[in-house]
Amino acid sequence: MKYLLFILTVGCLTAACATHQPVSIDQALMAGDDEKILWRQAQAEQRVLDGSGWLYRDAELETYLNTVAARLGASADSPDIIFNIKVINDPNLNAFAFPNGVIYVHTGVLARMENEAQLAALLAHEMAHSICRHSLRVLKSMNSRPRYMAAVQQAVGRIGMARELARLLGVNGSMAAVDGYTRELEAEADRVGLDLMAKAGYDSRQALNLFEHLQQEIKDEDIKEPFFFGTHPSVQQRIENARRWLATASSAQDGGLVKSAIFRSKLDRLILDNADLDLRIGRFEIARRSVQTYLDRHPNDAGAHYMLGEIFRQRDGREDTAKAVQQYEKAIGLDPSFPDPHKAMGLIHYKVGEQQLARKYFETCLLLAPEAPDKAYIEGYLRDCLKNGEES
Amino acid sequence: MKKLVLLLMAACLIGGCASAAYKRSLEDLPKHDFSVEIPDGWWKPQYIKRYLITKDGAYQQYVLIQQRPIDRPFKKTRKKLRRGMLPLESAKVITDEIAADRNIMNFSILENNPAAVDGHAGFKILFSYRDKNGAAYKTLYYGFIHGDSFFNIRYAAARQNYDKDLADFNRILRSFKLVNR
Numbered sequence: 087m088k089y090l091l092f093i094l095t096v097g098c099l100t101a102a103c104a105t106h107q108p109v110s111i112d113q114a115l116m117a118g119d120d121e122k123i124l125w126r127q128a129q130a131e132q133r134v135l136d137g138s139g140w141l142y143r144d145a146e147l148e149t150y151l152n153t154v155a156a157r158l159g160a161s162a163d164s165p166d167i168i169f170n171i172k173v174i175n176d177p178n179l180n181a182f183a184f185p186n187g188v189i190y191v192h193t194g195v196l197a198r199m200e201n202e203a204q205l206a207a208l209l210a211h212e213m214a215h216s217i218c219r220h221s222l223r224v225l226k227s228m229n230s231r232p233r234y235m236a237a238v239q240q241a242v243g244r245i246g247m248a249r250e251l252a253r254l255l256g257v258n259g260s261m262a263a264v265d266g267y268t269r270e271l272e273a274e275a276d277r278v279g280l281d282l283m284a285k286a287g288y289d290s291r292q293a294l295n296l297f298e299h300l301q302q303e304i305k306d307e308d309i310k311e312p313f314f315f316g317t318h319p320s321v322q323q324r325i326e327n328a329r330r331w332l333a334t335a336s337s338a339q340d341g342g343l344v345k346s347a348i349f350r351s352k353l354d355r356l357i358l359d360n361a362d363l364d365l366r367i368g369r370f371e372i373a374r375r376s377v378q379t380y381l382d383r384h385p386n387d388a389g390a391h392y393m394l395g396e397i398f399r400q401r402d403g404r405e406d407t408a409k410a411v412q413q414y415e416k417a418i419g420l421d422p423s424f425p426d427p428h429k430a431m432g433l434i435h436y437k438v439g440e441q442q443l444a445r446k447y448f449e450t451c452l453l454l455a456p457e458a459p460d461k462a463y464i465e466g467y468l469r470d471c472l473k474n475g476e477e478s
Numbered sequence: 479m480k481k482l483v484l485l486l487m488a489a490c491l492i493g494g495c496a497s498a499a500y501k502r503s504l505e506d507l508p509k510h511d512f513s514v515e516i517p518d519g520w521w522k523p524q525y526i527k528r529y530l531i532t533k534d535g536a537y538q539q540y541v542l543i544q545q546r547p548i549d550r551p552f553k554k555t556r557k558k559l560r561r562g563m564l565p566l567e568s569a570k571v572i573t574d575e576i577a578a579d580r581n582i583m584n585f586s587i588l589e590n591n592p593a594a595v596d597g598h599a600g601f602k603i604l605f606s607y608r609d610k611n612g613a614a615y616k617t618l619y620y621g622f623i624h625g626d627s628f629f630n631i632r633y634a635a636a637r638q639n640y641d642k643d644l645a646d647f648n649r650i651l652r653s654f655k656l657v658n659r
Binding site (some may be wrong): 134137138139141366367368369400402433436437459460462463466467 | 548554555557558560562564565566567569570574577578583584585586587590591592601610612
């Protein structure tokens with residue numbers, strides 16, 4: 087039974103791909119054993135995620151996100167689902183809901199939002215998947231269509247780049263995170279989500295703004311993420327559905343809540359942390375823009391200037407070294423006790439053979455951070471500087 | 479009939495042992511611009527095309543040696559290794575690449591220090607991680623850039639067995655020599 091369920095649920099991966107018949111929306115939702123099994127499986131997958139070391143830990147931010155979710159959920163008729171929003175430390179554009187109401191949002195998508203109404207749009211869409219029991223409906227539709235089972239291999243192959251994530255998330259998470267649901271179920275999540283957003287008093291137009299903004303980013307940065315909000319067709323679908331809903335829904339809120347200031351205050355730190363993740367995977371331009379956005383609001387943040395310097399230094403393009411030096415000097419000027427820009431300046435001078443300057447910066451760095459994790463490297467470079475200084 | 483079944487089973491068993499013995503060789507290790515001395519008891523799994531050797535199976539421990547062109551893109555990070563990079567800088571590219579791997583959970587750098595391999599300045603990183611099933615591993619990773627190649631030699635083992643074959647790895651590491659240069 088367990089194996090059969092596994093095969094069936096893995097088959098869910100095919101639900102959003104290949105050719106398929108639309109899932110019947112009015113199909114009876116017998117929330118019996120099947121749903122219990124689905125929830126248990128979701129909980130098991132969540133345990134893996136929660137213990138993976140990938141969660142972004144910021145209690146204040148989590149409280150804020152859950153407050154927004156609670157506001158949205160207040161008008162939803164789903165007393166059995168307790169929504170719980172968690173953040174994954176990942177720069178990709180993604181968010182996904184498990185059937186039991188646990189929703190994971192990547193730092194990458196949060197960092198690109200401008201206000202609380204846009205956050206509400208994303209959360210409401212994901213909450214709608216749980217409220218409308220989309221996982222269960224896909225599972226039930228598959229029971230009557232065993233040919234999906236034969237397509238499992240094809241589905242996993244199609245996921246391609248996302249295979250690793252799919253393996254880690256398990257079947258529930260994969261379906262929600264990687265491919266999304268069928269077009270019809272996604273359209274329903276758009277509709278229900280926008281309704282929730284409007285009932286909670288948010289400006290519904292911000293949903294459209296968010297999706298258009300994401301689409302522009304995907305195009306500008308040539309993002310090729312296989313994930314739901316990181317693909318052009320998925321976001322285009324969201325845009326079309328939001329436009330349609332805004333044109334026809336009587337509950338569409340024009341001039342509703344936007345709440346930019348509180349949103350920014352809660353997510354400021356995340357923007358910088360996510361920029362660091364983008365920097366690590368070498369998405370220099372995305373990282374630069376995020377840090378610049380942060381610096382526009384906090385021009386005297388030494389850490390942000392240092393990070394901008396790191397982006398230039400590691401990108402190592404034309405004139406990047408000069409730009410990096412400028413940022414490091416700003417960081418040192420703002421906070422002379424901050425060791426990292428001293429180290430970075432030392433490396434720049436060391437590489438071009440300016441031993442005296444390199445020595446000055448390395449010595450200051452070690453003085454400020456005698457137990458720096460990379461102190462063995464710095465000590466080695468410093469020894470070279472001293473040796474070369476004596477020889478000359 | 480019973481005897482025949484027993485005979486067949488015995489033949490299969492012997493055949494299986496013979497083929498297992500055949501697999502436990504170092505014969506098809508790929509050729510690169512380096513040489514190492516491999517202690518007794520290590521073998522290369524046939525299904526792996528890379529320069530990978532193990533004693534008890536790759537899930538227990540392995541030593542992997544790679545030579546890759548420095549301009550070959552990594553799988554996770556778009557950062558690239560470059561000629562003239564300092565070991566601290568190349569170590570950063572490697573740790574960023576590993577940290578972005580979604581097969582690796584609870585990634586933690588335990589040590590990151592400069593190190594020389596065959597006299598070439600490089601780095602040494604010791605890190606721990608878990609796989610999806612919760613199994614814990616430790617990896618000791620040496621790397622250096624030489625010419626247009628990035629060489630790395632690493633020892634990975636289940637965390638509880640990490641120390642068991644570390645001495646063998648250190649022997650392999652000390653014997654590492656660049657050739658054809």
